[in-house]
Amino acid sequence: MALAKPYPRALTIAGSDSGGGAGIQADLKTFAALGAYGTSVITAITAQNTFGVQKVMVVTPDMIEAQCSAVMSDIRIDALKIGMLADIESIRVVAESLQQFHLPFTVLDPVMVATSGSALSIENTVQAMKQMLMPLADILTPNLFELALLTQKTMATSNEEMLEQGQILLDEGCQAVLVKGGHLSEDEEAIDWLLEKDCEPVCFKSLRIKTSHTHGTGCTLSAAIAALRPQHETLANTVAVAKCYVHGAIEAGQHWHLGHGYGPLAHFWRFKHD
DSSP states (O other): OOOOOSSSSEEEEEETTTTTSSHHHHHHHHHTTTEEEEEEEEEEEEEEEETEEEEEEEEOOHHHHHHHHHHTTTTTOEEEOOOOOSSHHHHHHHHHHHHHHHSSOOOEOOBBBTTTOBBOOOOOOHHHIIIIIGGSSEEOOBBBBHHHHHSSOOEEEHHHHHHHHHHHHHHHHHEEEEOOTTTTTOEEEEEEEEEEEEEEEEEEEEEOOOOOOOBBBBHHHHHHHHGGGGGGGSEEEHHHHHHHHHHHHHHHHTOSSSSSSSSBOOOTTTSSOO
């Protein structure tokens, strides 16, 4: 992948989080914090706060398609992050848009459950996602729950099972999978694995931060990978830098009290605030 010119342009296709911690809002904050110009396609509107999702309204397929066309036909997009797609029709129109415009790099974050545990998918979209979107993505970023749904296995309880399930997705046509093991155990270190076709798996370890304020972590990581990929030579290097950014955002926001539930990350932690 050729490196983009300064100030890469990134697109997020995802749901809106009215609480500002995840979804479109987290993605745009992440893009801005990492030096990318952010554009967006909203697939659903959620009534959501730090306690979870209270209500979801899915944007109509023709409106999703119109947003995709408006952005992709006018603005050069260097990287795309796909998040919440609430139904099969949403998946279909996004897949058709990607086939029409051929973007250079796509991150698919198979959002099925929020960090707080609230169900986001309105109907079973797993098969549609695997058939229509997975072949178009350059990397998937599932957590252990999402990985189990995609592979029809029980949730991984070891590094070996994480690697086995990630390999299943590679065998089914994925170009790369970042298996996020944050929920694997309560050990001091959190472990993720990057699997790429024809490459040895790469292990990423980070010290676990003792905080409940992790709402939007998955959205932020996938958006960071999208924002950073045009700026780095390899996918492994991109993931390493993205994980450092997310770790810093969790650390900086660990004592925030924005609401009374699971708080968000501090996306602009690298910037000094007076």
